[in-house]
Amino acid sequence: QTTYPGVGRPATPAEITAWDIDVRPDFKGLPAGSGSVAKGQVVWESKCASCHGTFGESNEWFAPIVGGTTAEDVKAGRVKTLVTGDVSRTTLMKLSTISTLWDYINRAMPWTAPKSLTTEEVYAVVAYILNLGDILPSDFVLSNENIAQVQEKLPNRKGMRRDHGLWNVKGPGDVRNVACMKDCPVSSGPASSLPEHARDAHGNLAEQNRPVGGVRGAETTGKPAL
Amino acid sequence: QTTYPGVGRPATPAEITAWDIDVRPDFKGLPAGSGSVAKGQVVWESKCASCHGTFGESNEWFAPIVGGTTAEDVKAGRVKTLVTGDVSRTTLMKLSTISTLWDYINRAMPWTAPKSLTTEEVYAVVAYILNLGDILPSDFVLSNENIAQVQEKLPNRKGMRRDHGLWNVKGPGDVRNVACMKDCPVSSGPASSLPEHARDAHGNLAEQNRPVGGVRGAETTGKPAL
Amino acid sequence: LGAQAAIAQPPGYKGDSAILELPEHSKGLGQPVAARAYGEPSKFEKNLQRRESPGLTRVAAASVSFAPLQGLFGIITPNGLHFERHHQGWWDIDPNQHRLMVMGMVKQAKVYTMDDLMRLPSMSRMHFIECGANTGMEWGNVAVPTVQYSHGMLSCCEFTGVKLSTLLDDCGFDRKNGKFVLAEGADGSSMTRTIPMDRALDDVMVAWAMNGEMLRPENGYPLRLVVPGIQGVSWVKWLRRIEVGDEPWGTKDETLHYIDLMPDGTHRQYTSIQECKSVITTPSGGQTLLDKGFYNVTGLAWSGRGKITRVDVSVDGGRNWKTARLEGPTLTKCLTRFNIDWVWNGGPAVLQSRAIDETGYVQPKINQLRATRGTRSIYHNNAIQSWKVAESGEISNVQIY
Amino acid sequence: LGAQAAIAQPPGYKGDSAILELPEHSKGLGQPVAARAYGEPSKFEKNLQRRESPGLTRVAAASVSFAPLQGLFGIITPNGLHFERHHQGWWDIDPNQHRLMVMGMVKQAKVYTMDDLMRLPSMSRMHFIECGANTGMEWGNVAVPTVQYSHGMLSCCEFTGVKLSTLLDDCGFDRKNGKFVLAEGADGSSMTRTIPMDRALDDVMVAWAMNGEMLRPENGYPLRLVVPGIQGVSWVKWLRRIEVGDEPWGTKDETLHYIDLMPDGTHRQYTSIQECKSVITTPSGGQTLLDKGFYNVTGLAWSGRGKITRVDVSVDGGRNWKTARLEGPTLTKCLTRFNIDWVWNGGPAVLQSRAIDETGYVQPKINQLRATRGTRSIYHNNAIQSWKVAESGEISNVQIY
């Protein structure tokens, strides 16, 4: 006897198969199959490059997918420029689990036709992206058999941490400010102010505020701050 | 020194005059002036009768203004049909304070051109309405001088009460139900049910309910209740 | 396998095509952000509208439109579906041209612009607003089919504004002799209502916002009075003037309407407080249950005298009752949403709810109200509402006591 | 006469023409009820829109529109102005074709229609939703002019739905080994997020309604996850599937985005909780004070770890603080509106607010956050916001600590 008679029904196996597409870092959910770098190049150039660039370098639609990783990083499992650099981060610089790439492309790409790729195409294009990033050789065939070994080549595979207080609702905050009330220490003057060019970068603020009330939006079209 | 510097400013005498139009039962606020029944008839027939009927009898736009009061009532100050009758109530049957009529016509009538009447016109049309109700004679001239005496002729002037608990937030409720929880006494069967003709009097209820959820609106167009 | 597996599918049944064939929205690109700079409900929600009750009033500019309570959730009424009641039509007033005058028995009569008012100490409170005539059509016999028409002159918002007492203080009102306040609107009817000073100094607000944005034109933009617990007609819209006085005003809607005809032929005047009331909104009249089984029965409870402390629900026409869950927060003079489990066995049933407020007042039956007020009343019908469930699953409005 | 009478009018001044000459709306008949079956804001409110930040994202279907906090009131965000964040565009999904599947480590995988879900025991709760990237543009230096762009990925609604735990129980989930839940959307991105089981069993809801009506299409109609206190990206919209599992999923938005680059070059993953934060919304950046004198300073405070207990406000850039009034109700993981009096003397000033939640956590300064997380972060910037008031009355965005 169910607690909620008449509500819901068992899912059929075919229904579960149709929707249960997620692939986990431990490869639970990964369908058997394979795809070559060569085939991946075909997929990439016909279905992906228009947005992401022939070499995955495009900044046009999204941050670049490929770039910023070295053979050193592949060995270390840590991307060095993340420690020192202030550069924009590519997908491959951040990627710590290959399942993430597989799962995401499989569910969401190409952007205007998500879920249109075959399993082989997904394996292939993942392989090709890693090839573009100099992680896999040009003759590689990625498959459910060898994907765990490829995982061990990801440049940033050791780059993630979960030992912080922002995952557990009872966890500690990062910083402990104190609520000083009187004659509190403060820096002298603003450490940063809105740059003059940013004042109108969002349009005329007068038109983004109510024309009534105790305040008005500042006129920012062609006028300097008063 | 005000608590809220920069906020608000004194009202000028002319501003107060322009807006302070209310007339109270004790005639505070009533402007000096007068108007005859005869003049009232002219106002009524040109500016009011189209909606309220030549004799204030119209049910078209609103409940009738005139009717349902007797000479007896005028003497007693209580409208008798209110005690016994189950008839629809006219304005004059309910009216307990003449200021109410004066104030309302002055501020709100004619409906499509409120506040367009002169003070004389308001006195006149109030007089005419009371004449239509057989409360004032046809040669009467209503004025701020005699309005208090006319008040003493209103058929329902003694018909109002304020001794109840619905005016004071801490007052007692009218009825004291008790929250019986088990085997409570109930009448047998519905004392009243929705008449069949009322089921579709508000249109097709299927179109007034969300087409999703645990319930649907009943189809009430041309279909009897199931 | 769980018990549900027992609900066998036909042999060869693969599954629901809504699952097996991926929908377009799972396989394509949707619309961009800010496609609608000010959003609207789904096109599938168009049935939920505010509606008039045919024949209730003669003209639509002095009329009522009812909120579709049968399809609302929680306690907040979406502004687009807030009930309407106008006496001479609604206007979209230029807020920069709107003024509020506070005068009468004050040391200094003052004029405030909207700029001025919005600079004053502001407050935000959630309150219900109910027309005194709500459920008025049901004083005699059952008259209307759905909860939209029986109870839909009811809404609830978070209001923001300044306390009326702040303005009265700012003008130095006569604390000794100022016993009443008149509120007056700027529309054609220039609606006027008397508020006793104890209310005015308690929780009455001069408000410019509802549910996070400015008042809607239909609800008094740019300024209205909020008079918690008191019938909606006192919540003067398009508020232009406050006068302090020593006597009530006996205005048209205090002398000719919003008065209660008692059995002895007298009228009660200034009946203002909306007493403790509740109603089941889903399932309710005019709805049909899809099939037997489990249902969440939900509704609203409120009291003009304070907080709701308990709501009981009966499914057998008032013979036996169970206490419903109240969704927090339970606030003073605010709607409270209640929910309770129900398994419909397919037989006839009558659903009722009964609210209790913090004064201990128990929502009455209609016959109890009639015993005091007779049958010729209109306003302040806070009786227990009964919904009869037929074996077909169709629900209809009945009176049972 | 009061002190105000001192503000003398020019000789011969009769008064304001907006008062002396009665406006049209006081002398005519307005529009009827239900002129708009679903209402809209006043035409004078059109400046308050949700807006994109130019250059922030490359494509508007994977972007953000910001709520105009500078003009909102109270805690409820009107649905039409709720912020948007889509990854592959929004859809208006037919609710009768929508399904929710609950599967994975459960005794019985089940499919629910919307009809099914809306029959289950429902609950209503008010919660804020904030994108983890809110205020992200300000990690380095000041970048945007107004609170709409600095803090406008923030909204607050009353949500109605069923507890996720009710569904998990209904399917008999594996209490021993089921440690995480995956939520998946039905849009093109089929957004997936991992929710730890302790959250899933606590206050997470599967919701179909916001602010009294069904979800808006932009916000997940007909079904979304509500994960109180957790960043908005986890509040999966157009929810189609829940899977119970024993490991987190490391999805695209858990591995490539919504991760925090620490000074040592590692990324923090699964940073989810929106820590205690506040901001003054009026007066705020890009606004100009009308003149000297009294102002109500108002803003919002919230915490993903519980209730707000106190908000302090400084007008001298953090040197001295006063405690603001909190508007009730103060609810857990919900916006709290604060207000405080201020008299602007015409000199320069810097306005700041600092919230404290029930865990005792005090909202930090940006330099304190940077000391821990460095300067290359994007998400979870809950720093104290500073608004500098120039002598002209124009207010601008600055960082002061």
Ligand code: HEC
């Ligand atoms: C029409 C443009 C378009 C096409 C074609 C396209 N993408 Fe994308 N891609 C995008 C956009 C936009 C995003 C960012 C989506 C978001 O914000 O969630 C994206 C994101 C991605 C990401 C995630 C990057 C990250 O770091 O988050 C990957 C990987 C990716 N695409 C791979 C592919 C592959 C492989 C194909 C072809 C099979 C493809 N894309 C085709 C536009 C496109």
Ligand code: HEC
């Ligand atoms: C165009 C139609 C129209 C015209 C012309 C008109 N009225 Fe009215 N009158 C109404 C309506 C509609 C109401 C009800 C308003 C409401 O609901 O508040 C009303 C209400 C009244 C009432 C209140 C009745 C009651 O019991 O509440 C009085 C008195 C009245 N009118 C008098 C007049 C007078 C005097 C004039 C002319 C000077 C006039 N009316 C012209 C339509 C009209």
Ligand SMILES: [Ca+2]
């Ligand atoms: Ca069923």
Ligand SMILES: [Ca+2]
């Ligand atoms: Ca799975």
Ligand SMILES: [Ca+2]
């Ligand atoms: Ca510029």
Ligand SMILES: [Ca+2]
């Ligand atoms: Ca001023």
Ligand SMILES: [Ca+2]
């Ligand atoms: Ca007066």
Ligand SMILES: [Ca+2]
């Ligand atoms: Ca009929």
Ligand SMILES: [Co+2]
């Ligand atoms: Co009313």
Ligand SMILES: [Co+2]
């Ligand atoms: Co986000």
